[in-house]
Amino acid sequence: MTFLRSTVLFLFMFLCVQTIQAQNRQTPVSQQFRLAERIIRIAEPGQLTDSVNVWGDVGSSGRYLVPKGTSLPLLLSYSFGPQTLRDGQTNLDWSKMRVEINIQEYDEENQLQTMEEFRYRFEEPFPEGMNNFIVENNQTITVRVKRKPSFRDYVGVIAPAISAIATTIVIVDRLAGN
Numbered sequence: 001m002t003f004l005r006s007t008v009l010f011l012f013m014f015l016c017v018q019t020i021q022a023q024n025r026q027t028p029v030s031q032q033f034r035l036a037e038r039i040i041r042i043a044e045p046g047q048l049t050d051s052v053n054v055w056g057d058v059g060s061s062g063r064y065l066v067p068k069g070t071s072l073p074l075l076l077s078y079s080f081g082p083q084t085l086r087d088g089q090t091n092l093d094w095s096k097m098r099v100e101i102n103i104q105e106y107d108e109e110n111q112l113q114t115m116e117e118f119r120y121r122f123e124e125p126f127p128e129g130m131n132n133f134i135v136e137n138n139q140t141i142t143v144r145v146k147r148k149p150s151f152r153d154y155v156g157v158i159a160p161a162i163s164a165i166a167t168t169i170v171i172v173d174r175l176a177g178n
Contacts, residue, residue, distance in 0.1 A: 038062030042070075042078050052135050054079045056143040072101070072118075072133040073126065075141065082145045097122050100144045105136070 040062050043049040048068045052075065055061050059080025066075060076082070082099050103116040118130045135141065 039065070040078075041065040043067040050135060050137040050139075052138070053140040054143070055140065057083050057145040058143050059083050066135065070135055072103070072130055072135060072141070075135050076101075076143070079143075082143055096147055098146045100146065101130075102142045102144075103133070103135070104140045104142070105138065 038061070040060070041049075041064075043065050044067075049065045050068055050070065052064050052066060053062075054064055054075065058076065061079065064075065064078060066078065082097075098119065098121050101118040103118075104113065105115075106113045116133070118127045118133075120127050120130075
């Protein structure tokens, strides 16, 4: 019985050590790591930072801790850029996409909310001032990607309505006894 206990104890300790070593190998130090759910640190620890919110049609929305002096295009790159809905059947033409970026800031001292807007198409250069726009602490950046509706979008809206009307006609006809 003592041999069995010592064998089980040895195996347990061996597995614990292996698990701890595997966890240490799987967590590499990265420039981008998460502090909490949707709080993403880009800045290195000890570096002066600004904390900004990124919302909307981006690859990774959340609260970002970025180095002071970060430009708006760089922040959008950190959040994996503008995104759209995609599926295997849709081939989107990015040249027809429009991007609207709103930067909002609320000044609690003066009870004043300010807003900066940038709008552009993918085939056009960035609007004037966007490349040099420096994000500041507690700003909220919202990104919206828009596109003109395609034929498939119209069919997706009209087809269910026509189907419901046709089904209602068939049911009323059957209930009438025809």
